[in-house]
Amino acid sequence: MDLGLRGKKALVTGGTRGVGRGIVRALAEAGVDVLTCYRQESEAVASLENELKETGGAHHVVRADIAYPEDVTALIEHARTEYGHLDLVVNNAGAISHIPYESLSLEEWRRIVDTNLTGSHLVVQKSLPLLDAGSSVISIGSKAVDAGIPLRSHYTATKAAIAGLNRSLAKEFGGRGIRFNIVALGVVETENLYALPEDQQKLMIERYSAKTALGRLGTPDEVAGAILWLASDLARYVTGATISVDGGIS
Known part of the structure; x- marks a missing residue:
């Protein structure tokens, strides 16, 4: 199905791994020119660059850590120089850690807030001059906001704040015709899951699959499907919404 996205210009933060990578690939395959960023060099960066070359289009993979305002400024300037405008911004880059609240240091609190909340705020704010009527801004949220998960109080707080910001x-x-929405994720299969020891992988998959109505975990491609819809004119009357892509998790 042609969603009418060919030739559109998109910025996807944190697009070399996991969910972000799935989004970048899906957009590129739909004919969107995509700018994405990464924090540090890795094999994932090189392999994504190769995949995008094979897909075709004016794609760019650059280093930028959105926790640093100067990096965000440079990233948006790159978008302005290469594209002139943006039709889509996807706030995907984020940080997470698992720490008992009583042991949560101020330094770690600030690290998570600086990336997940302040970083997303800066990306949106600095992108505004490049966004026109019909543009779409999508932030990746989390079902943790509704469920509450032990050891993730700092992470959950940032995702709840993003919902209010949205x-x-x-x-x-x-009034300017710019739409803002959230895609709230449940548990998605990424390389982080498969980096765990095999016994932990099995436990995680079984535990969280049992919590979903569909009886399985999600995939980055399935998240990307929601992004494509929200970026298209099919969702032109959808704004201020939180779309759950979670398999019906409880």
């Missing part, structure tokens, strides 16, 4: 921005920029 609702406010949808109201503030609706």
Whole structure:
């Protein structure tokens, strides 16, 4: 199905691994020119660059850590120089750690907040001059906001804040025709899962699959499907919404 995305310009933060990589690949395959970023060099960066070359299009994979304002400024300037405007911004880059709240240091709190909340805020704010009517801004959220997960209080707090930010921005920029939405994820199969020892992998898959209505975990491609829809004119009357892509997790 042609979603009418060919030739559109997109920025996807944190797009070399996991969910972000799935989004970047799906957009490129739909004919979107994609700029994405990574924090540090890795085989994943090189392999994504190769995949995008084979796909075709004006794609760019650059180093930028959105926890640092100067990196965000450089990233948006890259988008302006290469594309002139943006039709889609996907706030995907994020950080997570698992720490008992009583032991949570201020340094770690700030690290997670700087990346997940302040970083996303800066990406959106600095992208605004490149966004016109019909543009779509999508942030990756988490079902942890509804469920609450021990050891992730700092992470969950940032995702809850993103939800509030999204609702406010949808109201503030609706008159300009810019849409703001969230895709809230359950448990998605990524390389992080398969980096665990085999026994832990099996336990995680069984435990979280049993919590879903569909009886399985999600995939990055399935997340990307929701992104493609929200980026297209099929969702032109959808804004301020949180779309759950979680397999019906409880």
